[in-house]
Structure formats: structure tokens, C-alpha cells
Amino acid sequence: MLDLAYYGQKELPTSLSEISNRQDISLSYLEQLFSMLKKNNLVGSLKGPGGGYFLAKDSNTIYISEIIDAVEEKMETTSCNGKANCNNSQQCLSHKLWEDLGSHIRNFLSGVTLSEVIESNDKSFIKFKEYA
Incomplete structure (x- = not known):
């Protein structure tokens, strides 16, 4: 969710493979997590080519x-x-x-939102990788 909040753009989908590569998390594990996040209306998704997930609401309202x-x-x-x-x-x-x-x-x-974690931290807990 932090990766999606940081790298994602409002209502533009981010693929789970992108998140998997950036965060070094198993794609199958992310699929399980995002299925539950979608069921709980924290993320939305678009299917097909260019599809993926996006935050269902502003990161400053997701605790x-x-x-x-x-x-x-x-x-x-x-x-x-x-x-x-x-x-x-x-x-x-x-x-x-x-x-x-x-x-x-x-x-x-x-009492802590996604946006607060991103804004108030030095972001060292998020793996930032440069991709050419």
C-alpha cells in the first residue's frame, strides 16, 4: 500500500509485478493481499492490458x-x-x-494514515530502486 501510495497516480493502475519488483515481494503473495484490500474497498483495479491497482481513496484517509x-x-x-x-x-x-x-x-x-507515513518519514523503509 505504501508503494502504491508513493509511486501510483490517482486512478491510474499500477501492476502488481511493478510493486513486486520494487519491493522484492512475491507476486503470488501480493495477489492474495490485494484481493483482500479490494474486497475491503481500499484499492480498485482495472483488468486487461495496462491494468493494475490504484488506491480507492486518498492516502490521507486510509489508516x-x-x-x-x-x-x-x-x-x-x-x-x-x-x-x-x-x-x-x-x-x-x-x-x-x-x-x-x-x-x-x-x-x-x-491514527496514522498512509500519507503521514510517506510524508513524515525519511522513506528509508521503502526500497527505492532506480529503473532504466
């Missing part, structure tokens, strides 16, 4: 937590996945600490 939820990633920080059965069917001593941390992470990511 990181929405992306994580769309691709069905969990933000649990407890080893029991929030079920409080981490120590022989009982809550472990540090459960509340990890549960609170998970809550802070979710709250933080719910």
Missing part, C-alpha cells in the same frame, strides 16, 4: 489499522491471542501488560 484489518493480520501481543489462557488455562502474570501494549499499538495505528 494503517484499516490495512492490517483488511489483510486479516492480528495485532495481538499476547501469546494466547487475547484469550487469557496463556498459562495452563489461566491468565499469565504479564498478560495485562501485553494486552495494554496491543491496545496502544492499535490506537496508534488507527
Whole structure:
């Protein structure tokens, strides 16, 4: 999504193979992710030659937590996945600490948009490659 927000142009499709090459991510994995992102109305797509994906809305209205939820990633920080059965069917001593941390992470990511990540970062976390 960061690659699409950075390199993509509004409603002009970017192919997954371009993203795959720039970010060194498996094309089949991207296909799975973008299928879920499309189902959750975060991206749109055009089929056929010259087709690909584009952001379904402005990057300043897409929150990181929405992306994580769309691709069905969990933000649990407890080893029991929030079920409080981490120590022989009982809550472990540090459960509340990890549960609170998970809550802070979710709250933080719910307030950060794609555009904020791109604008406020030195972009070193995005692999920038020059193509001739």
C-alpha cells in the first residue's frame, strides 16, 4: 500500500509485478493481499492490458489499522491471542501488560494514515530502486 501510495497516480493502475519488483515481494503473495484490500474497498483495479491497482481513496484517509484489518493480520501481543489462557488455562502474570501494549499499538495505528507515513518519514523503509 505504501508503494502504491508513493509511486501510483490517482486512478491510474499500477501492476502488481511493478510493486513486486520494487519491493522484492512475491507476486503470488501480493495477489492474495490485494484481493483482500479490494474486497475491503481500499484499492480498485482495472483488468486487461495496462491494468493494475490504484488506491480507492486518498492516502490521507486510509489508516494503517484499516490495512492490517483488511489483510486479516492480528495485532495481538499476547501469546494466547487475547484469550487469557496463556498459562495452563489461566491468565499469565504479564498478560495485562501485553494486552495494554496491543491496545496502544492499535490506537496508534488507527491514527496514522498512509500519507503521514510517506510524508513524515525519511522513506528509508521503502526500497527505492532506480529503473532504466
